[in-house]
Every structure is written in C-alpha cells, then in structure tokens.
Amino acid sequence: MAAAMTRSPLTPSIPAAEALATLHVDLDALVANWRLLAARAASAECAAVIKADAYGIGIAPAARALAAAGCCTFFVAHLSEALRVRETVGPGLTIYVLNGILDDTETLAALAHDDIRPVIASPEQLRLWTGYHPRHGARPACAVQIDTGMNRFGLSVIQAETLAEKIRDLSPALVMTHFVSSEYLDDPLNERQIERFERATARLPGIARSMANSSAIFLPQRPFFDLVRPGYALYGGNPFPDQPNPMRPVVRLSAPILQIRDIEAGETVGYNAQWTAKRRSRLAVIGVGYADGIPRNAMATEAQAGGEALVLGTRCPFAGRVSMDIIVLDVTDVTDPALAPGIEAELLNDVITVDDLASRSKTIGYEILTSLGRRYHRVYAQNDLDHRP
Secondary structure, eight states, rough: GGGSSSSOOOSSSGGGGGOOOEEEEEHHHHHHHHHHHHHHHHSSHHHHHHHHHHTOOHHHHHHHHHHHHTTOEEEEHHHHHHHHHHHHHHHTTTETTTOOSSHHHHHHHHHHHTTTTEEEEHHHHHHHHHHHHOOOSSOOOOEEOOOOOSSSSSHHHHHHHTTTTHHHHHSSSSSEEESSSTTTTHHHHHHHHHHHHHHHTTTTTTTTOOOTGGGGOTTTHHHHTEEOOOGGGGGTSSTTHHHHHSSOOOOOEEEEEEEEEEOOOEEEEEGOEEEOSSSSSSEESSSSOGGGTTGGGGOOSSOOOEEEETTTTTEEOBBOOOSSSOOEEOOOOOOOOOOSTTTTEEEEESSSSSHHHHTTTSSOHHHHHHHHHSSSSSEEETTTOOOEE
16 A cells, blocks of 8 residues: 555655755644644644645654644645655644545545545535545545535535435544634624534534634634644644734744945836845855745846845845845945855745745745745754654
C-alpha cells in the first residue's frame, strides 16, 4: 500500500550552504498557540488543522510537535496529507480529510487501510460511504459536513434533516459546519449559522459536533460544542483583523544581503522604473523573490509603499518591483556601521508579521504562509524533540 512508503517532505529544506534565505519555524510557539486555544475552548477538545503542509511550515514537524503536546485530532484537506500525518504520528490518533471522497477503489482502500476518516459532504458521498465495505477490517468512522451559509461543501440544513435517519445509521463520529465571517465579532451571520447548525443537528443526538475555527474560539457566543478546529491562529496569524494579535509568531524569514550600492536622487530601481530615489540612497539586494513566496504585489512604487525588511534594527522599505529571485531594499536610514554584504535582512519576524506583509501585499496572511518557498533552508526549533522536516 502507498501508506507504507516513506515520503519525502512536501517542502524540503535546502542545505544552508546552498540557500539564499532561511525560514525559522518555532515549534514551541506553535504548541503554545495550540495550548492557548485549547484553554479558551474549555471542555471542548482542541484539534489542529494542518492542511496545506501545515500552512506552509511543514506538515510532519507540525504534526509531531502537536501530537507530543497532546493534540489527538488532526484535519487535512487531501488524502496524501492524511497519509503523511499517519506516517508521522502513527496509529491511534484521529485524522479527518476535509475535502470529501470520490468513488475510487484505491482511495477508499487507502482510507480503510490507514484508518483515515473522510468528511462526508453530499448525499452521494453519504450513499457511497454507507455502501463501502473494506475487504479487511472495519470501515473507518467519518464526519458529516453541514452547510450553514458558506455554500461550499456540505449537506444543506434541509438535506441534513431529511437524511437524519441515514446519518444516524452511519454512526458518524462527528458532525460539523464552517463559519463564514467569524473573524468579525458582530457579524449577524455568526448567530444565524449557530442557529442553523443547532437546528440541523437536533435530529442527531449523541453525535459530537464541531463548528469553531480559529476566530470562532474568541466569539462571545462560545460556539465550541464538542470540538474546535483552529488553523491559521496556530501558526501565529491574527484571528481578528485590526485588533491586537493574541498568538505567538511561529515563522521568521531572513536573507543575507548580497550587494550594497549607492544611487543618486532621481535614479530608478527595478523593472519598468517604478521606484525613483527621492534622495541619494543606499540600496541592498537580497536573493528572495516571488518564486520564494514573497508576493509580487509587495512591490514598492510611486503609488504604494510595499513591503519592508528589518536590517540591523531599522525597518527598510522595498524599492521597486519584487522580481522572481530578487528584492531591493532601501537601507539609507540604517546608520549601524556593521551594514555590509552578509548581514541578515529579516522579512518576517516578531515585528514584521505575516499579517503585516499580507496587508502591504494586498492579500491575506493565509496566502503568505502557504506560499513559503521551496528554496529556503528550514530550521525547526523546539526543546528536546526530533524536529526533522
């Protein structure tokens, strides 16, 4: 079976001598964030969403650290991710695949072989899973998704009510839904979705329920039910826009300066001459670009400020377009005499967060994290644990 194979990391670590940037992943911060969210969820179980290579930080190190901290339930999007998690954490822990199932013999066999639980999202999937009987062993448990307003995956509320008897006969381990706008505390959709979920599950007594994502763990309604499913906040993302972030940063990205040059006022930088020096300026070049996950929209032009990097304690703006492999920094305001090629420029840290870079790039922190590049040397820091990628 494919599940018995040893899989290479989804995002490999380039040897330090070959890389032009280093991604530092603080697994202690990841665990601290999970514990903070678990404490807020009171008596509800706190799972962890580790899809998309654990939001870019590495699915195997993340799963290993969270399992060691006591996390017993994981959610991924694809079967390939589930098999990697099973290989990492071993038997016994619960793994759900969010994106449902297809009528494929090998897919169904892989779910059964490695005790992976599908999240059933339609009447057709409900019939498929009900009728599936593995050649060996029992059919794994499953979850059932109910749509309460997102209009993506899930049975409608009416379908859930109509099919309640069939759902009960299947004996799912979990019934779940997903918030539309939980990052906004006063959005009336939150209350309406809670009401719809309670209505849809009224005919499903005794089945564990799950509704809360990262942001919903902070909602005043406390829609924790039996299990909460944080994702973005685990990785240091702010669960609420324009409010102080209660989470610890998990990633730090740094790149050594490759070259420094001085230009006169009026000279331009980069493709299409989109940035013009307003004064005599000092520029630093680093070997990171949009091929490494820094959005092209982080460019600095006459019309927008763009991204920043921290150099010797000074925030230095980008100058010109973000190229495929290169970013130019305006380091004119760096007064430290240590400024020289080889000095690190920090693109993500405790000051310049994923949400900060996202805002300056006209995107969201989720995209920043999940786009973290394949050309970084990755360093995983955690006390007394094996943290191989």
